[in-house]
Amino acid sequence: MNGMEIDQFYMGLAIEEAQxxxxxxxxxxxxxxxxxxxxxxxxxNLRETTQNAVTHAELLAIQEACRHLGNWRLExxxxxxxxxxCPMCAGAILQSRIPHVIYGARxxxxxxxxxxxxxxxxxxxxxxxxxxxxxxxxxxxxxxxQFFRNLREIKKxxxxxxx
Amino acid sequence: MNGMEIDQFYMGLAIEEAQxxxxxxxxxxxxxxxxxxxxxxxxxNLRETTQNAVTHAELLAIQEACRHLGNWRLExxxxxxxxxxCPMCAGAILQSRIPHVIYGARxxxxxxxxxxxxxxxxxxxxxxxxxxxxxxxxxxxxxxxQFFRNLREIKKxxxxxxx
Numbered sequence: 001m002n003g004m005e006i007d008q009f010y011m012g013l014a015i016e017e018a019q020x021x022x023x024x025x026x027x028x029x030x031x032x033x034x035x036x037x038x039x040x041x042x043x044x045n046l047r048e049t050t051q052n053a054v055t056h057a058e059l060l061a062i063q064e065a066c067r068h069l070g071n072w073r074l075e076x077x078x079x080x081x082x083x084x085x086c087p088m089c090a091g092a093i094l095q096s097r098i099p100h101v102i103y104g105a106r107x108x109x110x111x112x113x114x115x116x117x118x119x120x121x122x123x124x125x126x127x128x129x130x131x132x133x134x135x136x137x138x139x140x141x142x143x144x145x146q147f148f149r150n151l152r153e154i155k156k157x158x159x160x161x162x163x
Numbered sequence: 164m165n166g167m168e169i170d171q172f173y174m175g176l177a178i179e180e181a182q183x184x185x186x187x188x189x190x191x192x193x194x195x196x197x198x199x200x201x202x203x204x205x206x207x208n209l210r211e212t213t214q215n216a217v218t219h220a221e222l223l224a225i226q227e228a229c230r231h232l233g234n235w236r237l238e239x240x241x242x243x244x245x246x247x248x249c250p251m252c253a254g255a256i257l258q259s260r261i262p263h264v265i266y267g268a269r270x271x272x273x274x275x276x277x278x279x280x281x282x283x284x285x286x287x288x289x290x291x292x293x294x295x296x297x298x299x300x301x302x303x304x305x306x307x308x309q310f311f312r313n314l315r316e317i318k319k320x321x322x323x324x325x326x
Contacts, residue, residue: 047235048235050229050235051229051233051234051235052226052229052230052235053225053226053229053235053236053237053255053258053259053260054217054222054225054226054229054255054258054259056258059217062216062217063215063216063217066213066214066215066216066217067215070214071214072210072211072213072214072215072216073216074216086254086257086258087250087251087253087254087257087275087282087288088250088251088252088253088254088255088257088258089251089254090250090251090254091249091250091251091252091253091254091275092216092217092251094249094250094251095216095217095219095249095251096216096217097216109287109288109289110288110289112250112254116285116287116288117280119250122279124272124279125250125272125273125279126272126273
């Protein structure tokens with residue numbers, strides 16, 4: 001496989017994670033961390049299930065990877081995430097020194113890697129990342145669009161039932 | 164107690180947390196979350212102890228507060244933290260919808276509330292916070308200065324021993 005095919009393969013695993021989130025009624029975002037060609041963490045957004053504000057896919061995957069490597073420094077790793085990280089998750093990527101971030105769709109509302117801020121490429125911080133965007137972006141974005149469309153449909157049906 | 168005295172009282176508790184971190188060889192930063200005049204979470208930086216990159220004082224306190232309230236939305240709360248939050252922690256404050264952040268010393272290297280970014284007052288995000296800075300800032304900053312001074316001294320002694 002070439003570089004692009006490898007990225008698409010791992011993003012496919014992140015999409016599988018996002019689908020698990022959707023099945024639980026969670027906003028479908030998934031993340032996978034790869035260390036030397038081995039998947040060491042996979043996670044999906046669990047904010048509603050856990051009622052814990054910081055259980056975004058990336059935060060959960062980063063913690064799993066730290067446990068796996070027994071180190072807070074995630075050297076030699078890549079994180080694949082279906083949606084552009086928010087400030088919290090971009091900050092966690094800086095804190096854990098992940099060298100390379102690959103994401104699917106942009107997030108115009110909170111994305112802090114390219115859209116609203118470029119937190120991963122600020123030379124004032126003690127870490128910067130290589131960033132690859134737009135990997136299976138349509139599939140990643142479509143999952144979110146479909147999720148919110150279903151949610152609106154369910155709400156509409158509920159309103160009708162209560163009339 | 165007036166507003167300033169109340170802020171100093173809770174910041175005193177955050178400083179006690181920071182001192183617990185220093186006693187463990189951790190960078191001394193502490194945080195406390197108050198809900199309707201009651202302390203519901205207190206935590207200190209544990210990055211080296213846990214080898215988990217996201218175990219900053221604020222992240223730990225936010226998770227404890229979510230568990231306490233059984234809700235990812237920390238409405239009606241205030242977070243007191245000895246040092247200006249980094250992007251990850253400022254982002255977690257946004258995610259958990261904390262309405263008011265009170266911090267001690269500024270962080271010129273990574274502070275993302277006033278120093279490098281103003282993440283808590285960006286109207287493009289779906290949450291903004293009231294921010295109070297400079298509460299017991301000298302005490303908060305002094306803890307850090309002393310910690311790094313001791314660290315350098317220990318390293319110097321070690322080098323001498325190995326000569």
